[in-house]
Every structure is written in structure tokens, then in C-alpha cells.
Amino acid sequence: MGGDNAPAEIVAGAVQAVRERGVPVVLVGQPRVLQQALAAHDAGAEIPIVRAEEALAMDEGALASLRRPKSSIAVACHLVRRGDAAAVVSAGSTAGAVTTGRLRLRAQQGVLRPAIAVTLPTRPRPTVLLDAGATADAKPEMLVQFAHLGIAYAEVGLGIAQPRVGLLTIGSEAEKGNKVAKRAHELIAAAPGIDFAGNVEGHDLLTGKVDVVVSDGFTGNVALKTLEGTVRYTFGQFREAIGESPLARLGGLLQRGRLRELADRLDPEAYGGAVLLGLTGTLVIAHGSSHARGIAAACDLAARLSAQGIVARIGDRIAAAPKSHRLW
């Protein structure tokens, strides 16, 4: 029920996931509304519906999820908790999804805080950035765990062997950063089981220098949105530059195919969404503006992560990590 284009595009994406990717989907929400949307695809018999009469509005934010135990996201999390579904996909409010996920799916044993992981379109393989906004005031000990969550995601979700980890800060030397980053650097450098490449900076995010970039949720969210906004801005400027003179416009026509490919690759929808890691179940948060294609990709990602045991992999890493003596 959540997302700027709900329910039509969400349902269309679910139908795509079932028909084109073979992912079995259950829709959670208002049956009448969903049945109608399914009917448009003649898919009423293919996709079961679980009733949830309420829904979190996009602007309701974190607190509303506490007040609405019958919201579609809360009911969907409950299905996972009961074992009736393997993972949740939502295009609704990120804050709502994070809060509901934490409340209904709970943190995995030993995990201090969950983190949102996103993949950046680097080549030849994507880069994982986390936390992209679940925990705004993170402690250094949480950043060490984020490294473990990110490694598990890179291995299980992206098939990257021995992922290298970087810490997002403001200079390459160990002592560069704010207090949280400096202490996190010490802890990650000393942690067994983490292939730590040291500090990375904002301009390293798209160079593929490391496989996993660790950050507190505030900085990670600002960096991710800056990156997305800058891609959008630069594309707009290109389009303007191409469109301005007749000669240039002709050139633009000749390139249109290539540019569309590039735009597609840099489109956040193509990545399949962000993943909330560290809970007892997998929760994929699709972009609020997702269309069918983005939803289908998110369903595919959720199915893959669940089938390949991301929760167990994280559990193993956290269990193997030495416990911090002093937390906060």
C-alpha cells in the first residue's frame, strides 16, 4: 500500500516478479483495492492477498508505526515473523519501514542496531554503502557491526568473495574524521574477520575502491542523497547542453540509445532497493517513487537474500566477533 505510485505500480511490479522472475508474492493491504489492481493484469488467481486495513502514509514517519499495529507493513512483518513469508518488500515511508521492522522483526541476537544497505552502481561490481539512514547517532561499536553486516550482504546478495571494507570519513589518514569515525577506525582495524582497506572519502564512493563502505546513518544518508541528486543534476545539465543548438541536438539523437542505457544503470530503481540488515527477517525498502520495474527488482532481491540465508550469515559473523567490553 506504500509508495508514491501505490497501489497500481506496486501491484504491477508484484505481477512482474511472479511472471517474469518466478518469485512467489503475497500482497498485504486492503483486499478490495488490491483485487481491483490485480484484475487489471488478470492476475487475481496468481497472487494471494493478506488483509491489512490500515496503511502508513508516506509522511507519517517513525512514530505512526507504533500506533498502527494493523498497517500493511506491520502485518507483512508479522507474516515473516510467523514464517508465512520469507521477506518483506515495501515502497512506503523509509522511517516507517525501519521502525516497524525493528519493532515487529526485532534485531538479531547480538546486533546492536540495524543498518540500511544500498548498492552503488560501480563497475565491474557494485559497492555496498551502509548505514544509509537507519541509525542517525551511531556509536563506533555499531560501525564495526555494520562492517560485518555489509560483508555478509556483499557475499550473499552480490556474490562478492572476500569483500574489502572502507570507512567513510574525511581523509585517508587514520586520524582524519570526527570522534565516532576515528574510534571506529581503531576498532575495525583491530577486528578479526574484516578485510579493512582503511578510510575512504566521498569521492571514492563511485570508484569501486572497496566493496563495502561503512558509515554512521546520518553521514551515509547525506552522502547517498548527494550522490543521487548529483547524478540527476549532471544528467539534466547534459540534456540541456545537448538540446541547445540544432547541431548538438542532432548529436544527441545519435547518442540517445547509449545515454538511455547509462541513465538506466545510474537509476536507483535498477538496484532493487535498500535492505534493512540485522533483523530476524529481511526487509527490502524500494524507492518511494518506484515503478513496476523497481518493485519487481526489489522482490527478486528479497527472494535471493532470503533463499541464500542472509540472516544466518549475519548471525554467524556477529557470533564470531569478539564482544566489546565497554559499550556506551
Place this chain on the structure above:
Amino acid sequence: MGGDNAPAEIVAGAVQAVRERGVPVVLVGQPRVLQQALAAHDAGAEIPIVRAEEALAMDEGALASLRRPKSSIAVACHLVRRGDAAAVVSAGSTAGAVTTGRLRLRAQQGVLRPAIAVTLPTRPRPTVLLDAGATADAKPEMLVQFAHLGIAYAEVGLGIAQPRVGLLTIGSEAEKGNKVAKRAHELIAAAPGIDFAGNVEGHDLLTGKVDVVVSDGFTGNVALKTLEGTVRYTFGQFREAIGESPLARLGGLLQRGRLRELADRLDPEAYGGAVLLGLTGTLVIAHGSSHARGIAAACDLAARLSAQGIVARIGDRIAAAPKSHRLW
């Protein structure tokens, strides 16, 4: 003496500033080296040299500036302090320039911490982002002062009347952010003399939504470098897309002029560099990779800020601001 292309490009930039922009320049550094570089432009008689035998290396960082009272940046700051120069331009280590500036030029009365201001290439007018890295662990009260510094810079340096201020955080609602940002939001909203537009996010940096974006130095530095890295990455991807097929390459040739213009506008060198605000003198920090054009633009900016009284303007704003009762 500082910068990746020192001394040749720095001296060439100084010559450009004198000859093309009418900015009187004094060079500070090793006389023999500088005389040689000036001779290449036949400019030995136009630009005086002040001797400084030492220089901070690019990788020496903050502490070295304490150990080297005779470095070129320290001597240059001393010239300003004595009134023999109006402002300093450096392409050397940012950390070294900030530390030396704070030590030799001191903070203006009432200013808690200096901030680095940069201008982003929005249209029709640029956007000021600060702090871009001077103070990694900023308190909320410092962010309120950064708003005043940014307003003064937008007015004096960029000619923007009644600049609107935004706070860089992770959601548009007042309660979105980490603890520092949330408290800063309350303080800035209550501060007289600040036209506060509320929170802005990473994707707002290039939209020109506000004139001044306030941030702690850690987040601001990550955002700035992410933005620069993403522009570079997207350009590279475009170039690749354009170069791949013969037809597309023909298109690229037709557009080359437009794209070069765009690349120029998005090039950090074109902005003239970052400015360290809040000290008793003006210090412009050019990009370490600056060539002559960037250095000339930085000299121009330094001359303009000094001539138009940026220090006095900041002093007036800070003096007029109500004092915080509880600092730390």
C-alpha cells in the same frame, strides 16, 4: 609553495591575477625558487617576494603547522596579521592551512570555530556550503554561527541579498537528523537575523533551493567530496557512452563545445576555492590540484572579500547574535 603543481602553476596564477585581474600579489616562499618561476613569465619586477625558507608538505597535516612557524603559510598569515597583506591564498594542505590560520590569524571575537565555505555551481546563482571540513566535531551552537558566517559570505562575496539558509540533514521534518542537527535546527529556527528555510537534504545541494547550506564539518566534507566525485564519475560515463560507437562518436564531436562549457562550469577550480571564515583575516584555500586559472580566481576572490569587508561583516553579525547561555 603549496599545491600539487607548485611552484610553476601557482606563480603562473599569481602573474595572471596581477596582469589580467589587477590584483596586487605578494609571493611568500623560497626566493630562489620563486624568482626562477617568475622569470619564466618575465614578471620578476611585477611581483615582490617575501622570504619563507620552509614549507608544509601536502601530507604533513595539522600538527606540522605548529612545528613550523617559518613555513610559507605561517609567514603569509603573519603578513595579514601585521596589515602588510589583505588576505592569504594557499593551494597547500587544507588541514595545514586551517590549523595555521587558526593559530596565526586567530578566531574573530565571539566566533567559536572557523568554518570552510565553498560555493556550489547552482544557477542562476551559486549556493554556499559550510562547514566543508574545518571543524569535524561541531556543536549545535557552532552551526548557528556557521549560518551567520555563510550569510555574510553570500552577501559580501557573492552579492546575494537576504540569503536563505538551510540545514543539511536527512529529512525535511524538524525532528529528522542526528542529535547535533536536531538541536541546531531548534537554535537556528529561533535565531534572529537568519532567514531559515528549514532542513535540506543531500539531493537539494544542487537545486538552488537555498543560498546557504549549514553543516558540521564532517558531514559537509563528505557531501562536498561525494558531489565532486559524482560529477567526475558521471562525466566519465558520458564520455564512455559517447565514445563507444562510431555514430555516437560523431554525435559527441558535434557537442564537444557545449560539453566543454559544462565541464568548465562544474570544475571546482572555476569557483575560486574554499574560504576559511571566522578568522581575523581572510584565507582562501585553492584546490590542491589547482592550475594557474584556479589560483588567479582564488586571488580575485580573496581580494574581493577583503576589499568588501567580510571580516567586519561577520563581526557585526556575531556581535548582534544573542549569546548562548550554556556553551560546553
